[in-house]
Amino acid sequence: MSDARQVFEHGEHNVRLLSLEPKAATGSSPSPPPKPLLVASPTEEGEYPTLVFLHGYLLYNSFYSQLLHHVASHGFIIVAPQLYLVAGSDCGAEIQSAAAVVEWLADGLIHVLPEHVKSDLSKLAIGGHSRGGKVAFALALGHAKTTLEFSALIGVDPIDGMDKGKQTGPPILTYIPRSFDLKMAALVIGSGLGELKKCPLFPACAPKGVNHQDFFDECRPPAYHFVAKEYGHQDMLDDETRGVRGKATYCLCKKGTSRKPMRAFVGGAMVAFMKSYLEGDTQFLTAIVDDPQISPVELSIATSLELGNQPHLPLARSLRSELVSRMTAGGRRVTVCAKTTVVSMTPVRQGKTYPLSALDHAMGRHTLRLVFYYRPGPTMDKFKLKESLSEVLSQYPAVTGRLAREEEEGGGRGGWVVKCNDAGVRLAEARARVTLDEWLRSADDEEEMELAYWEPMDADPFIWSPFYVQITEFEDKAIAIGLSCPHMHADPTCAILLVRAWSDAHRRDCVVYPPFLHAPAFFPRPQPNPSSPLLSFKSSSTPATHKKGRMSSATFVFSDAAVKSCLADAGLPLDSSPFDALSALFWTRIARASAPEPDAPLGLADLTLCIDFRKRMHAPLPHGFYGNAYHFYPARADLGSGLEHVAAELRRHAAAIREEDFWEAVEWVHERRPGRREGDPPFPMYGPELTCMQMDHQPFAYGAAFEKDGGRPAHMTCRVRGVEGAGLVLVMTAAEEGAARQVVVTLPEEVADSICQDDAIMKYVPVVMFAPSTISRS
Secondary structure (H helix, E strand, C coil): CHHHHHHHCCCCCCEEEEEECHHHCCCCCCCCCCCCEEEEEECCCEEEEEEEEECCCCCCHHHHHHHHHHHHCCCCEEEEECCCCCCCCCCHHHHHHHHHHHHHHHHHHHHCCCCCEEEEEEEEEEEEECHHHHHHHHHHCCCCCCCCCCCEEEEECCCCCCCCCCCCCCCCCCCCCCCCCCCCEEEEEEECCCCCCCCCCCCCCCCCCCCHHHHHHCCCCCEEEEEECCCCCCCCCCCCCCHHHHHHHHHHCCCHHHHHHHHHHHHHHHHHHHHHHHHCCCHHHHHHHHCHHHCCCCEEEEEEECCCCCCCCCCCHHHHHHHHHHHCHHHCCEEEEEEEEECCCCCCCCCCEEECCHHHHHCCCCEEEEEEEECCCCCCCHHHHHHHHHHHHCCCCCCCCEEEEEECHHHCEEEEEEECCCCCEEEEEEEECCCHHHHHHHCCHHHHHHHCCCCCCCCCHHHCCCCEEEEEECCCCCEEEEEEEECCCCCHHHHHHHHHHHHHHHCCCCCCCCCECCHHHHCCCCCCCCCCHHHHHHHHCCCCCCCCCCEEEEEEEECHHHHHHHHHHCCCCCCCCHHHHHHHHHHHHHHHHHCCCCCCCCCEEEEEEEEECCCCCCCCCCCCECCCCEEEEEEEEEHHHCHHHHHHHHHHHHHCCCHHHHHHHHHHHHHCCCCCCCCCCCCCCCCCCCEEEEECCCCCHHHCCCCCCCCCCCEEEEEEECCCCCCEEEEEECCCCCCCEEEEEEEEHHHHHHHCCCHHHHCCCCEEECCCCCCCCC
């Protein structure tokens, strides 16, 4: 992390600042510059990438001396022309003057650089601040022709006039998203306070409608957008800016050394961006996007708009068209077009941590993937969704934090703890080339997971985001919201309620089930009794029922009438929970599909059942308890005795659960937690035997409505990754109310194929969705 922050500090190079006037050209400099210049360059021998940087409206290039010095110290040459002293509203002359300076570089720059210092003009960037940022965009868009080609573009709080409809000529913004045909990477830096009026006598320096946000919205990938939350439009200027114009900047923004953090951030971001796209060193830019906390100022936006799923890669012009064509090749219908880090709106108290419990650690082999589907609605807008997500994250400090290891006495490696550092969650924006109804009819199990973006833990967990959110827009403007996270961070109830809380915040309603972060909830009792034969078996077993191979998933949606018919066939009252009947049905049919011979008799078999224990304890926990609170317990039945017998046995086992059993299991995993027994790595909790999980006890998922009037999910899916052995069956509520249920299975591939065509299941006429691609759903 210290290496990533070094771009915000002074670099290793000594720097010379040289002021040049056009009339100062002599025999040693036969080609005079067309405009006065301030040139910052390293003094050590070498060939360096070059940046042409354009000043803001009515400002002097000398006001940027400290910023240019910072950038040059990292191995760049910066040429900052003084384009004018007095200017009107039209920028046409400035654009032509800036183009003339660029043309001068090839013949003239070499003569003004220190001895043995050369400019590598094949690595040329154009940038500018304020109105100079607009001029930089104009040059990049070809408003004036230059012989030299640019490879990168930087806009520092660019503006295009006084307001939308009041743009200065020539107007650059078109207000058509992604309309800029730049053919190069772009960095847009904004100021959080620039759009606010500092003084009643002056307009805002960077008004909404013509500022950084509008420029970024029109950039195509690759592009980056950083916004310094508490700084103004001119806060990257020198500590001291002389003269009337310099003093005026004090009235509008900060002054003196209070400008240093913003200047360090702007300089560091410029350095990181140019290192990535001029030199191919992506580590610094990647670090800022992935962990905005490393910035010396608080960022309200840290967005990367990237080509497909290839983040932060420097792309040569000759490869860009090839890469874009690959993104849509091969029939893929989902394209990730941007990645963003969303931080909480309210900062977390410094130093706050949240240790993961022993139950959390037990789920270390698994991840959760959730997808919520929504019909089009007036407030289902990705920008509004990101804003409400930022609001609700203020209540979830553990979600926006980063994982680290606790330090044990003696220097041993301890358990995981969340450093609640407001690093944010990663958000992917995607498009699906299909309508929602077409998707629900045709997507297979693997394709659905393209709606829930996920990246495995990095070698350095402290810069890895445990939570990933994906917002996918379909052709009919329907929306899918995907959530992915490590199972050791959250169980299905916890993950679903995060989305539910987000929907409450989006509607500006109170959060019905607020998060309850209470790490001691599952600390062992004063006199623990660690015992769990089931978990002991799991920890010492390898999948034996099936060879470890590819698992497939499918979703079965049963209507209210179909579930009631199944309850009757199972001999259960119609007002009882459908979980026992549906679990019995799928258990027996999966056992039949797994039998070595089609006609082999079914006999005594074992099953693991999994239930949410939050409300089953003597001192119940709130539904919003953050973390894992599911209990795994064994069941046994003679599968050859029929559906009614199996359902009755499941019901009997559920009624016999004691709170003591739960606490003994908690204390058993506590004895195995990291730092206690280093030889006990996490084992699969879902396997080797078949597991049935009850998730229909509360209608949480379909209560996640983002619209004021209705707007419930059209469908919702939950998957657990890392399932082994015989597989997993999830019984959940369905979009249809009443007894309707959906069953999501994850099974060995050949068993899943069989279950999707099983006559005993098809008897209840389920809608089969997201089945393996080998299954026909005609």
